[in-house]
Amino acid sequence: MPSTTFHEQWSAAVAGHGDRLFLLFRDDHAINAYSYEEFDQVVAETAGTLRAAGVGRGSCVHLALANCPAFVATWLAAARLGAWIVPADPASTARDIASQVRRIRPAVALCAAARADAYHAGAAGAVPVVVELAETAADVAPGGPLSHGEPVTAAVAGVGPSDRLAVMFTSGTTSEPKGVVLTQENYHTVGAVMAAAVGLRPEDRWLVTLPLFHANAQYYCFAPAIATGAAVALTHAFSASRWARQADELGATHASLFAAPIRMILARCGSELPPLRLRHVWFAQSLGEQHYERFAAIIGCRPRQLYGMTETIAAVTGDTSVPLRHDVIGEPLGDREIAVVDPVNGGPAATGTPGMLRVRGVRGADLFAGYLDDPETNGRSFTDLPDGTSWFTTGDLVAADADGRLRFVGRLDDVIKVSGENVSLTEVESVLAQAPGVLEAAVVARADPTRDVVPVAYVVPRDAGAPPDLAALADWATGNLPPAARPREWHLIAELPRTSVGKVRRFRIGSA
Template structure:
């Protein structure tokens, strides 16, 4: 059992000692009921869950498989696993049977904690493969004193937990390929807590608003970890609701939020007209927003959102927009402690104004992830050692301006050549999402006998019964996009294939 602040459990224990009477978690269930725990109250829950897991065979080095949506059970299991020196594997609770079988085969969990609503599907997918399966209801009642998960007696046997011990394996979103397992350490979570608390200027009086899935990095890295470090609180909702996002934020008294561009566009489209604006102090966002959407969301929440750039693999963010006012299309300069290169296909640094792959320098298992699970060939490809540190090749492209700030371009395979000109599909999507009658859009590449490749747009209309005509969209594109970036066709679809945090899975869209 860890006792020092160089582990995530050590940070938690220190905050419980100094902020025990302060609110830690507010959980708003789908019913609208909100349950609140102080740090001290939740620490008692964590101890009980840790005892239950230990009794089920979880110890240092064990894997605990979490098949849960946002819930206090998830948070308690995460902290209890950390305390035991074990590691969690948080996955999408809507994972298909094939995905569940793959996860179980790859991580061999000692225990799986599964939402009762998904228990039958889980059992069908992994029957007999997991020694212990715990079913939970995913609401506050499963952390009542009488809940089965809290029936562990006594204190688990103390074990020294090293800062380099594995704390989690998180599977990537799989927007362009099959998911990879990102290995993370206790030290990774300490590093992200410190970096993100400083980046957001977080204080104990602040309250994060978490509506994105907890099984992904954003909510853990940018919200929960820095809140735990500083004694701030977190308001967690069971699900994301675009139409209710603003009134629930007001109800829960939040000050900080973190979102992706797609949920922001959904909130703007679904928020009722005349909704009273919020007065948030800080909002992070990732991925590109058009200027109109950036300004409109700032008006709605009371502060212009600041774009940042990071990945599950980089742990803390790499860059953040610190300009005043923040820009809609800038991910900013590297945050303190980060070193970044923009590298061309020849392996050399590119000049300012030219797109290059983002390479991030750091220490594996500290401020960079430890590596991909059971994938030595991939690790050899994405890491370039540099003395005691290493350069991680992110696969993302950016352009550096003369002032040192970076602008995100997209994934390496998101940039296409149209008659010799580079076109970022990510940037076309951000612009086209502001076209008349468009709710959201994905842009993919289509082979062309003359131009090599051309962009083609798949549009979800604001009003499915009256979509904008292709002629109207062509006219809009002629005024707002460079010739090479204008979609050569507009296809209308009911919805885009997305990951659970709203990223578009382009590889599931077939250009017509």
């Protein structure tokens, strides 16, 4: 029976594609390139360094790093050692660090030297070994901080598919973060499934500008590249103004983004752009039609919307329309089994009516294993079946059209009833982001004595020095939104509170 560990998937890529390019890393100063064989040596030395520091099978390694080769090497080294990583936002406060360290009890932590004070303040001596890194190629160079100890060239005894490989804390857009437990088999599965979903080839190259400590870059870019022997072009951080030029410079054929970074690219990329010819671009979250068409013109292909969560491992759905559209998340990918149910009575949701999305799979394989130390939430989220599969309730609302194509509506709390009519705050936001003078917008619900609740808009100007007139925006909304969806109040705001991948933390708006 073929192995289903992530380590073996990496080893197979090295054996089959050793001399092919694996990683291009672009920081502010240079581009560094590594073949699969060269990076495997980096992984072996990193694993040796971690083992010498006390990491073994079942140990936790805490990563507070921006995008860099050391992050990738530690992830793969942990798979080899049977250890597990917890990626943290590198800009985490001492309070955030303290909360995670208390929950995960890491044996070793890797953090940026430039932000080490915050890490040490949060860890407060609770982490036995803290390695400070530059977040450059020097971290993994011979003689660097990750090249100490005897290299580990093979997996330690007993490493198996069900071994924990990571815990990723969710973004916390509507609540406090939950720890999503991921196995070796989870990463093996997502690599194979997402590579097949885009027809990935060894000659392809993913552009990764989103942060590696979240699922998108790991699931949709790195894992399928490893499963296929393709390459990844990694930037240290996302830059809206440089994104298109980086895609050209690094020879990208594939990319994955959220709607918010796409809107930022459109606002800041300038007019003199290289002629990009990307083969495939995933995007998630709502994108207005005008923004969709403008971005498609820049990248040279029509982006394809998907839907997935950290918990669902591979994407659940993807658009299959011809041509691809801006407003649907499509149909189940591959062998995915879904159900769209009425959030009140649990029965099938009617066509066109928002319903709760549920996904069926195997925990620890094509669904996450569970939430860290949280049996109560696990009990609410999973319905385990006698055949070993489980239904996972996503908490997201979707609506199916007559052809079965799904449209993303939002989280359950993102849909409000205005005088009895359903209004998706997510959809209103995507429309308002296209209004003249608007960079982006967030919409929240406010209690109303006659309509139950009404939408209220918070708008970020495209030009802070010349913000849009709010009365003019209200007039524009009258011509572009149905009556129930039109905001009853308008506010200008300097920026929206966001997670590190651009999701709006709506619960924080207006609370200051």
